[in-house]
Amino acid sequence: MMRRLLYDLPLVLMALPLWYACCATPSAGNVTLKDALKDKFHIGVALNEALITGRDTAGVRVLEQQFSAIVAENCMKSMHIHPEENRYDFTLPDQFVALGEKNKMWITGHTLIWHSQLSPWFCVDEEGNNVSPEVLKQRMKAHISTIVGRYKGRIKGWDVVNEAILDNGELRRSKFYEILGEEYLPLAFRYAHEADPQAELYYNDYNEWFPAKRDAIVKLVRSLKEKGVRIDGVGMQGHVDMEYPAIEEYEKSILAFTQAGVKVMITEFDLSILPMPDRNVGAEVSAGFEYREELNPYRNGVPAGRMQEWTNRMGDFFDLFLKHRDKVTRVTMWGITDRDSWKNDFPIHGRTDYPLLFDRDYQPKAAVSRIIKAAEGVGF
Numbered sequence: 351m352m353r354r355l356l357y358d359l360p361l362v363l364m365a366l367p368l369w370y371a372c373c374a375t376p377s378a379g380n381v382t383l384k385d386a387l388k389d390k391f392h393i394g395v396a397l398n399e400a401l402i403t404g405r406d407t408a409g410v411r412v413l414e415q416q417f418s419a420i421v422a423e424n425c426m427k428s429m430h431i432h433p434e435e436n437r438y439d440f441t442l443p444d445q446f447v448a449l450g451e452k453n454k455m456w457i458t459g460h461t462l463i464w465h466s467q468l469s470p471w472f473c474v475d476e477e478g479n480n481v482s483p484e485v486l487k488q489r490m491k492a493h494i495s496t497i498v499g500r501y502k503g504r505i506k507g508w509d510v511v512n513e514a515i516l517d518n519g520e521l522r523r524s525k526f527y528e529i530l531g532e533e534y535l536p537l538a539f540r541y542a543h544e545a546d547p548q549a550e551l552y553y554n555d556y557n558e559w560f561p562a563k564r565d566a567i568v569k570l571v572r573s574l575k576e577k578g579v580r581i582d583g584v585g586m587q588g589h590v591d592m593e594y595p596a597i598e599e600y601e602k603s604i605l606a607f608t609q610a611g612v613k614v615m616i617t618e619f620d621l622s623i624l625p626m627p628d629r630n631v632g633a634e635v636s637a638g639f640e641y642r643e644e645l646n647p648y649r650n651g652v653p654a655g656r657m658q659e660w661t662n663r664m665g666d667f668f669d670l671f672l673k674h675r676d677k678v679t680r681v682t683m684w685g686i687t688d689r690d691s692w693k694n695d696f697p698i699h700g701r702t703d704y705p706l707l708f709d710r711d712y713q714p715k716a717a718v719s720r721i722i723k724a725a726e727g728v729g730f
């Protein structure tokens with residue numbers, strides 16, 4: 351017996367690491383993002399048309415395996431969902447919601463009131479002049495109650511107002527502001543609450559680590575609350591790059607919003623690996639810069655060292671989100687694979703960027719196992 355044991359021991363010792371890798375601790379290869387993050391926060395992703403319709407079959411596979419929450423990248427924006435005053439197009443939004451329900455995902459609606467991708471008729475009359483405040487209020491109410499009402503009880507949270515505040519803290523001079531002044535903000539939240547009293551309601555923006563913008567959002571949250579208007583959370587988009595922001599600045603905003611009495615969700619996360627022509631870009635849609643070869647250095651792939659830096663920074667952000675898992679309810683990536691990311695064309699058209707968690711062949715990047723390990727390392 352003893353001899354047999356001695357004989358087998360080297361074999362057992364050799365097999366131990368193998369057993370450890372596949373069975374003792376769940377390795378990143380077996381554990382998915384949504385499993386690892388289950389008790390921490392929802393891990394979400396924005397869906398484009400190819401994913402919603404199922405045309406992107408490989409993408410849908412990754413979606414269903416890895417993610418627990420979805421948001422529509424474009425199809426619920428006013429120019430798509432409400433192209434004419436008396437016509438709504440719910441074709442894609444209905445499929446989007448059905449896909450989320452089939453997979454028991456947390457579904458967020460994006461976005462009700464936004465100056466960009468705004469239906470051209472929304473704020474003007476037939477001659478192209480601004481409508482009166484009364485007319486705009488009626489249009490906002492009809493738009494919000496029709497859309498929120500249609501998905502009542504099914505869409506769990508709404509980005510009610512998107513990007514209303516500039517980086518310097520001033521209110522954006524949008525058509526809504528021009529016609530209604532700052533009153534349009536509480537009105538939008540009130541209309542949404544009336545249409546679905548159970549739904550969570552969010553204010554969503556980018557560059558919220560700019561101190562003046564951070565303060566202005568805190569002020570907005572407080573003023574809505576003082577008026578008795580429902581607001582549940584602030585969405586921090588998080589279109590970040592390799593230089594900006596500092597993790598500490600991002601953290602200050604998570605803390606400031608929480609202290610103002612709302613939840614925080616990271617709503618549109620992507621990390622560009624490319625040089626930025628200007629640090630103030632964020633997701634300012636009007637920004638655009640001319641193409642230059644030196645601003646597109648990774649057309650044929652990223653050197654290993656640079657990729658490692660990217661993985662580390664992505665990991666650092668998720669470490670921050672995990673540290674604040676009592677405040678952060680959802681982290682949503684702005685797309686599944688690098689091939690689909692809007693960052694390939696923003697703020698410079700025609701570059702090759704690598705901002706998401708899955709590569710152009712739908713394979714998880716090293717950052718995925720880095721995030722899973724970090725999630726397994728923290729308690730609940």
Ligand code: 9MR
Nearest residue numbers: 423424466467512556587618633635692
């Ligand atoms: O990812 C979206 C892209 O496909 C659209 O062309 C673009 C138009 O503005 O909007 C993108 O999504 C934006 C989101 O709705 C709001 N925050 C900034 C995002 C990136 O522009």
